[in-house]
Amino acid sequence: MSQTPETKQLTLAAGNAVLACEEVGHGRAVVYAHGLSSSRANDPLYTLNDWSPIVASGRRLIRYDARGHGESTGRPQFTDYIWSRLAGDLLAVADRIAGPEPVDAMGASMGCGTLLYAALERPERFGRLILVIPPTAWDTRVALAEANRTIADLVESRGLDFVLEVTKDVPPPPVHADDPDSLPPPAIPERLYPHVMRGSAASDLPDPEILRTLTHPTLILTWAGDQGHPVSTAEALRKVMPNSSLHVSPDRADVLTWGDRAADFLTG
16 A cells, blocks of 8 residues: 655745745655645645645655745735745745756746746746646736735725625636535735735736747646636737647546646656
8 A cells, every 4th residue: 555655844934934835755846836825735625736646656746835825924015925026935945945956847826927937037947837727917917906906905994804704605616616625715814915915916927928938848727717717818828838738627527637637747
């Protein structure tokens, strides 16, 4: 009987934050950056986020809580949470935990933006990239940015519990409709929540013309029917990134294949 690999817990000082990290498995490192309001603890509660096949394929998976999320610390300063700034944390994790060799990396939603900025800043640091549910970007991001600023204002004026209560009936993306578990609450302290949301509102994916310079083998995984992560963003990334491929999942059953797809891509 195979044993579950031991998870090693780590902390890493990165500028004005201390990042909570973990690594599991052995072999060449794969660094994973989660999405907005998630964390290492929250991610497994989304039954669609099972990356265990990557570890089973002989890789070392390194995950960390973004600053202001989960067990990582953060400041009440919105510019700390802009994606281009978060890229520095991903690079710190890669440099000080993964080792000197180029790393493969994955990023989901906010983490997708973080990863793209990190790869543009230091392209030689990365091997293969996996972009998971790329967020709304460029022309389609204006409405979401305004909504995030409104949420930030409401949390400051009425509190996080009020915002969670008035938004509890907002339907989840279609792929989560049959999820047996309810979606977890945001993994951001209330005192930091407005600043994190304003950082998201001030963020966008890099300019498409600049993304053409990223020649890394790239797998893009997204699902259909999610306005916050529209297929149009994933399709645009596929068009401008010269060595990329795209898989769009129409339903939950297909999304559950992502762990195997990612493992196959990383070992290809």
